Every structure is written in structure tokens, then in C-alpha cells.
Amino acid sequence: MEQTLTARALHPVRLTEIRIHGRGGQGNVVAAYILAQAAFEQGRFAQAFPSFGPERRGAPVSSYVRLADRAIQRHCQVRNPDFLIIQSQGLLHVAGLTAGLKPQGGILINSARDLPELEAEAADALESRNVIVLGADALATGILGKPLPNTALLAAFLALTELLPLNALEKALARRFKGETLERNLALVRAAACEVPAGLWREVAHA
Amino acid sequence: MLEALEGSAAIAKAVALCRPQVLSAYPITPQTHIVENLASLVADGQLRAEMVSVESEFSAASVVLGAAACGSRAYTASSAQGILLMTEVLYNVAGLRVPVVLTCANRAISAPVSAWNDQQDSMSVRDAGWIQLYCASNQEAVDTTIQAFRIAERCELPVMVCVDGYILTHTLEPIDIPTQEQVDAFLPPYRFSRMLDPLRPISIGNLVTPEYYAEARYAHHQALLRAKDEIEAADRDWAKVCGRRSGGLLSVEGPDDARIGILTIGSVLGTLADAREEYPDPPAKLLKLRSMRPFPADAIRHACRGLSDLVVLERALSMGSGGIIGAEVRSALFGEPNPPRVHNFAAGLGGRDMPLEIYPRLLKAAEAPEPTRFAIMDVELQKLPETER
Numbered sequence: 001m002e003q004t005l006t007a008r009a010l011h012p013v014r015l016t017e018i019r020i021h022g023r024g025g026q027g028n029v030v031a032a033y034i035l036a037q038a039a040f041e042q043g044r045f046a047q048a049f050p051s052f053g054p055e056r057r058g059a060p061v062s063s064y065v066r067l068a069d070r071a072i073q074r075h076c077q078v079r080n081p082d083f084l085i086i087q088s089q090g091l092l093h094v095a096g097l098t099a100g101l102k103p104q105g106g107i108l109i110n111s112a113r114d115l116p117e118l119e120a121e122a123a124d125a126l127e128s129r130n131v132i133v134l135g136a137d138a139l140a141t142g143i144l145g146k147p148l149p150n151t152a153l154l155a156a157f158l159a160l161t162e163l164l165p166l167n168a169l170e171k172a173l174a175r176r177f178k179g180e181t182l183e184r185n186l187a188l189v190r191a192a193a194c195e196v197p198a199g200l201w202r203e204v205a206h207a
Numbered sequence: 208m209l210e211a212l213e214g215s216a217a218i219a220k221a222v223a224l225c226r227p228q229v230l231s232a233y234p235i236t237p238q239t240h241i242v243e244n245l246a247s248l249v250a251d252g253q254l255r256a257e258m259v260s261v262e263s264e265f266s267a268a269s270v271v272l273g274a275a276a277c278g279s280r281a282y283t284a285s286s287a288q289g290i291l292l293m294t295e296v297l298y299n300v301a302g303l304r305v306p307v308v309l310t311c312a313n314r315a316i317s318a319p320v321s322a323w324n325d326q327q328d329s330m331s332v333r334d335a336g337w338i339q340l341y342c343a344s345n346q347e348a349v350d351t352t353i354q355a356f357r358i359a360e361r362c363e364l365p366v367m368v369c370v371d372g373y374i375l376t377h378t379l380e381p382i383d384i385p386t387q388e389q390v391d392a393f394l395p396p397y398r399f400s401r402m403l404d405p406l407r408p409i410s411i412g413n414l415v416t417p418e419y420y421a422e423a424r425y426a427h428h429q430a431l432l433r434a435k436d437e438i439e440a441a442d443r444d445w446a447k448v449c450g451r452r453s454g455g456l457l458s459v460e461g462p463d464d465a466r467i468g469i470l471t472i473g474s475v476l477g478t479l480a481d482a483r484e485e486y487p488d489p490p491a492k493l494l495k496l497r498s499m500r501p502f503p504a505d506a507i508r509h510a511c512r513g514l515s516d517l518v519v520l521e522r523a524l525s526m527g528s529g530g531i532i533g534a535e536v537r538s539a540l541f542g543e544p545n546p547p548r549v550h551n552f553a554a555g556l557g558g559r560d561m562p563l564e565i566y567p568r569l570l571k572a573a574e575a576p577e578p579t580r581f582a583i584m585d586v587e588l589q590k591l592p593e594t595e596r
Contacts, residue, residue, distance in 0.1 A: 012484040033213070033379045040211035040381055047380045052323055052373035052558055071381075073344070073477035075374045077560045 016163060016205055017078045018065040021097060022087035025057040030176075031087070031150040032063035037172035038154070039067050042164050047072045060094045067163060082204065083161070085153050086110060087136075092122035098129065105129075106201045108157050110136040110149045130204070132160060132196055139195070143188045144181075151185045152192035159193040161205035166193055209383050214345040214375040217382040218310060219244030221352040222282050223254040224390040225308075228397075229274035229281040231259040231267045235289040236322055237372035238312040242284055264289040268296035268309075275305045276411065278402035280356065283307070286372055287314035290328040294335065297365075301336030302427065303411055306359035306399065309337075310352065312372040313473070313522075315557040323558020324372045326473060330499075330523040330531050336427055338366040338434055339499040343476040345375050345382050347453040351497075353385070354441040354453070357394050361441075362434045363401075369499075371474040371522075373558070389448045431501045438498055454495050456503035459510045461492030467573050468511065468547065470494035470536060471520040475561050482566030491570060496532065504539035511540060514547040516573035520565075524553045529581030550575065554584040 018035065022028030029050040036048035045068040051061055064078040080100045089111035091097060098107065107129050111118055115133050119126045134156045136149035144151075151173065158164050166189055173185045212220070218241050222230075230249070232242040248254040257279075259270045264285050271281035285293060290311055300307050311329045315321035326341075333339060338358060342348040348370045355366040370376060401409065415423055439455045446452045460480070461468075469479060469491060476495050483491065494510050494517075496503070511517055517540075519533040528534065533551030540546040550572050555561045565584070572579060588596045 013481060033211075036379050037211045045381065046211070047378060049373070049378040052377065072481075074481040074563060075344075075371070075378065075474040076478045076562045079560075079562060 013072060014069050015072070016067045016083075017081045018067075018083045018085060018157075019078055019081040019101075020063045020065070020085045020087065021091050021094070022061055022063075023091070024059045024061045026087055027148065027150050028061050028087060029063045031085070031154060032065045034150065034169070034172050034176065035065045035154055035157075036067075037175060038158075038164050038168040041171040042168040044164070045069070045071050060091055081105065083108070083157070083201070085157055087149055087153065089113065089118065092118065092125055098125050101129075104204050104207075106160065106204060107131045108153060108160065109133050110153055112138060130201065132156070132200070134192065134195055136192065139192055140188060143191060144184050151188045155189040155192040156196045159198050160196050160201040162199050162202045163205050166190075208386075209381050211379055212345075212382045212384070213240065213377065213379045214348060214370065214382075215240030215312075215377065216244050217345055217349050217384060218352055218370065218376070219248065220384050221349040222308075222310075223248050224385065224387055225282075225353060225356045225394055226280065227256050227282045228279040229257045229259065229271060230283070231261055231270035231274075231281070232283050232285065233261055233264045233267050233289060235264070235286045237314055237324070237376045238284045238286040238289065238310065240376060241310055241312065264292040265296060268293040268300065271307045271309075272296060272300045272303070272305055275300075275307045275399065276303065276401075276403050278397070278399050278404070280360075280397040281307050282309070284310035284312065286312045287316055287328045290332060291316065294332055297332055297335040297337065299412070300365045302423070304363045304427065304430065305365065306363055306397075307365040308352065308355045308359055309365065309367045311367050311369045312376045313369055314372040321557040324374050324522075325556045325558070326369065326371070326522040327524075329367060329369045332367075333500055333531070336364070336431065337500060338362070338364055338431065338438070339369060340366065340438070340497055341369045341472045341499060342371075342375065343454070343474055343495055343497075345378065345380060346451065348375060349382055349384065350445060350449065350451055350453045353390055353394065354445050358434065358437050358441050360397055360399075361437050362430060363399075364430055364434055369473070374474045383449070383451075385449050393445060393448050435498070435501050435503065438501075454497040456498040456501070457506040457510060458495045458497065459492055460495070462490040465490040465492045466513070466515040467570060468492040468494050468514045468517045469520060469566075469569055470496055470507070470517055470532070472496045472499065472532065473522060475520065475522070475555060478561060478563060479566050482563040485563060486567045486570070489570060499532070502535055502539070504535075507536055507539045508543055511543070511547050516550065516578075517547040518550045518552065518569045518573050520552050520554060520569060522553065522555045524581075524583065533581060548573075548578040550578045551581045552579065552584050553581070556583065559585065
């Protein structure tokens with residue numbers, strides 16, 4: 001029998017947990033994987049996984065990211081995320097969208113509309129929450145030529161939280177894309193990061 | 208090298224590093240990404256192997272059986288109904304004592320149809336005569352896959368590497384992928400002593416009469432018991448190469464003076480390890496059951512000395528009886544002086560989440576005046592018709 005001796009940690013692992021909502025086929029899991037990869041590139045510990053089960057194109061799906069200051073051993077679901085990233089405003093009507101979100105947690109939404117409009121439409125989900133709206137589809141269409149919101153949302157999220165420097169995201173993108181596609185994604189990172197107040201969610205993210 | 212990888216991609220890389228010559232599989236969620244990744248490695252020329260596409264899991268298992276019997280290092284993977292459809296061949300692979308490695312991406316069994324994780328699939332074939340090793344993390348899945356080929360080939364027995372579907376296979380995390388040199392140094396080329404060879408003709412799979420069948424079963428049973436040494440040795444020797452152990456047959460972690468132990472299997476161990484940091488009192492030991500077959504009864508007896516209570520948590524059950532691991536642990540402890548009380552629970556069935564909070568509940572259960580012989584946790588009876596409660 002083996003006796004494994006691991007040093008007891010001085011404190012329980014400190015985690016930042018993120019839930020990403022999207023529609024099946026829109027790169028929901030890819031967004032989570034890129035964010036975790038970015039953390040890895042920065043020497044942080046991270047874990048990313050989809051909502052488990054059958055994959056259904058077009059159906060509301062979610063994926064999860066954990067960022068930590070040391071190795072993450074748990075493999076349970078994220079129940080109380082610190083942040084939500086919502087890839088499409090159409091999901092605002094999905095029941096339970098903000099379920100479990102910590103009271104001080106932030107919500108980043110991809111939408112062409114402004115916050116008062118969204119709040120009027122989805123008061124249940126957004127009322128008294130920290131919400132930032134980013135027109136990620138338009139930004140992506142302008143730079144990539146296609147309304148693919150992931151890169152812009154992740155860049156804005158990192159700008160808001162300062163959880164990782166933007167160049168960590170750029171390194172993660174460089175692992176996935178090459179040539180002109182990569183160049184355009186990098187341009188999108190810089191453009192999207194300027195669209196949100198830098199460090200607005202820093203305190204929540206580093207609590 | 209440490210990489211951020213999806214569990215399935217890491218397992219595929221580990222398989223490829225073992226230089227298999229024949230791969231065959233039929234896709235089934237959550238195993239699919241493993242064989243998709245392997246197919247890509249073959250198509251891209253990074254892995255020189257024959258990838259045989261088949262129409263069912265029955266054929267996939269048959270292909271790897273034939274290939275390994277002919278002297279090829281062979282690999283397959285499946286889940287849930289795929290494992291069940293293979294079952295006849297699984298018994299044949301083992302009974303013919305042919306070394307093959309199979310990854311079971313654990314998934315619940317139908318009916319009712321579930322696409323989610325539990326371990327009923329591999330537990331259902333625990334008596335097929337295979338070595339069964341369960342992985343607590345993706346790193347262990349990588350390391351155990353590599354060890355599995357050596358164990359299989361040295362013992363001339365097939366090895367099933369069980370990895371929790373989705374929970375591990377679909378999770379991206381930092382995983383160390385060893386180098387080709389490290390794996391080559393650990394795993395020599397495959398030489399099968401009873402290889403089918405037209406120049407030295409032999410016949411395998413013949414009818415065995417009552418005069419010999421019991422002897423064949425005896426020999427197979429003994430071979431599995433002897434495999435314990437190879438499983439321990441493979442883990443030890445691989446640690447010399449990469450510095451990591453996956454836990455031999457059974458590993459124990461926790462303070463020496465702990466009186467409570469939790470014995471469990473698979474990916475929930477990481478969750479319990481994190482939980483123990485949040486709930487340090489009372490102190491408890493975590494017993495990781497890595498080898499379900501051969502069953503490490505001696506190691507369990509040894510690990511339970513000094514414990515007053517042992518909670519056995521499993522992700523499958525034997526309907527009409529109760530816990531599978533729980534029953535075997537009780538059997539192992541029977542007749543021991545002052546054995547711990549054994550409390551047995553199944554949880555995480557059909558993808559039900561096992562959060563950190565399960566840990567203090569298990570410790571609380573250990574305080575019950577009468578131990579729970581077996582219970583499924585968190586069954587909400589109001590969801591059932593009156594007659595089923």
C-alpha cells in the first residue's frame with residue numbers, strides 16, 4: 001500500500017468562478033477553454049468544462065471556468081459563480097440565468113442595446129446587479145467580418161476584472177489561431193478592452 | 208511538458224506515446240473525443256497505427272482482441288451501452304489472457320437513458336476478468352494509461368482504465384504529458400508469448416471440457432491476484448521516470464491520528480480533498496481505491512487499522528443487493544480485530560453533482576448510532592409515485 005504524503009495547504013484554495021452562457025454551436029465551450037488557457041499561459045491554475053450532457057445545437061448551454069492561486073483538485077459543478085458572461089442577449093429570458101451568482105458578482109452581456117433597455121426587458125435577471133453591456137457582435141463584425149463574440153467578450157472581461165493581463169489572452173489565442181485570423185483576433189482584443197471601464201470589477205475579482 | 212488540455216486529448220496523447228499498432232473504436236459520448244483525437248494523430252501522421260473503423264463496439268473489441276493475439280499492441284475505448292455491447296468479447300479477451308488496454312469513459316447505463324456520468328458501466332463488467340484501474344484526475348488518467356500497457360503486457364491480462372466521463376474527459380486543466388523518451392524507457396516493445404504466428408501454429412479459444420474449465424478459471428483468478436505486484440511496481444517505476452504516483456492499488460492520505468476514513472473511487476476524490484481543507488475537523492483519512500480488480504483486500508485491512516468508522520462512497524450499485532464496493536470492503540474486514548464500522552452510500556448517479564458539501568455530510572453520517580448498511584444519497588421521494596417510495 002502506498003502512503004501519499006502531501007503537505008497540508010495553509011489555506012483552502014482561493015477560486016474565481018465564471019459561468020459562460022451561450023447557445024450550442026456558438027463556441028460556448030471554446031470560450032471557457034480559451035479563458036482557462038489564458039490563465040495557464042500566465043502561470044495560474046485553471047479548469048474549464050462544459051455543462052455536462054448531450055450537445056444540442058441552438059439550445060441554451062453553459063460552460064464554466066475556475067481560476068485559482070494553486071492546483072484545483074475539485075471536479076464538482078460551479079454553483080455560485082463570481083461572474084457571468086452572456087454570449088447572446090436572447091438568453092436573458094432563459095429561466096435561472098443568474099441562479100447562484102454571488103450578490104456582488106458581475107454580468108457581462110453581449111448586446112447591441114443599452115443597459116436601460118435590457119433592464120426594462122429582463123428586470124428579474126438584471127435588477128440590482130453589476131451589469132456591463134458590450135456590443136461584441138458589432139465589434140467582431142467590424143474586425144473579423146463575422147459576429148463571433150468570444151474574443152471581444154473575453155478581452156472585455158479581463159479588462160474589467162484585471163484577473164489576467166490581456167497578453168495572456170493573446171497567447172491563448174495564438175495557440176488556437178494563425179496568420180490573418182490571429183492578427184484580426186488580436187486587434188479585436190485591443191478594441192474590445194477599450195470599450196469597458198478598466199478595473200471596474202477588480203475588487204470583486206480579487207476579493 | 209505541462210499543457211492545458213482537455214482530459215480526452217491528454218488521454219489520446221498518452222495512448223499515442225505508448226506506440227499502439229492497432230486502434231479500433233466506435234464513437235459514444237463521452238468517449239468520443241478520445242478516439243477523435245487519436246484518429247487525428249493517425250491522420251496527421253503523428254501516430255503510425257492502423258485505425259480500424261467498425262460498425263459497433265462488439266466489433267471494436269473483437270478487432271483489438273484479434274490484433275493483440277497476433278502480436279500488436281492494441282487499444283480501444285468506450286462508455287456505457289458500448290461497454291455492455293462489448294461484454295461478450297470482454298470476457299473472451301480476458302479469458303484468452305490477451306493484453307489489451309481499454310479506456311472506459313464512465314457513463315450511466317440505460318434505461319432510463321442517461322448521457323451523464325456514473326460508474327455502473329465498468330462496475331457491471333468487474334467480473335469479466337480484466338484488471339480495472341480507476342483514475343481520480345486527468346493526470347492520473349495519463350499516467351495510468353501508460354502504466355496500463357506495461358501491466359497488461361507483463362501480466363498477459365487486459366486492463367480497463369476507468370475515467371469519469373465528462374467530469375474528467377471534458378475538463379480542460381493543466382496536465383503533464385511525458386516525453387516519448389520517458390515512455391519508451393518505461394514501456395519496451397510488445398512481445399506476446401502466445402502470439403498467433405503461421406510459422407508456429409497454435410490454436411486459441413478452444414472448447415474446454417469440465418475436466419479443465421475449473422483449472423482455467425483458477426489460473427485466471429490467480430493471474431489477477433498476482434497482478435497486484437505488477438500494478439504496484441508499474442506505479443513505482445513510472446514515478447522514477449516522471450516523479451508522480453497514481454496510487455498503486457490503494458492509497459491513503461490524511462493525518463495518522465484520524466479515526467474516520469472515507470473510501471471512494473474516481474474523480475470525487477479531488478472534490479473531497481479540497482473539501483477537507485474547508486472542513487478540517489474532525490480529521491479524516493481519504494482512502495483512494497484505484498484497483499477494483501484485483502481487489503486490494505489486504506491493503507484495505509491495513510489502511511483501516513485504527514479507524515473507528517469507514518464511509519464507503521461509490522458511484523454505482525448492485526440493484527437488489529446494495530453497494531458493490533461497500534459489500535467487498537465489509538467482506539475484506541470480516542474477522543479483523545476491532546474493524547471500523549462501515550457506512551455505505553451511493554451518490555453521483557446519472558450525473559448528479561457531488562459538491563464539496565458532501566464531505567461534511569459523510570463525516571456526519573459516520574457519527575450515526577447505527578451504521579448505514581447502504582443508502583442512495585439525496586433521493587427525493589416526492590418525485591416518485593406513492594407505490595415506488
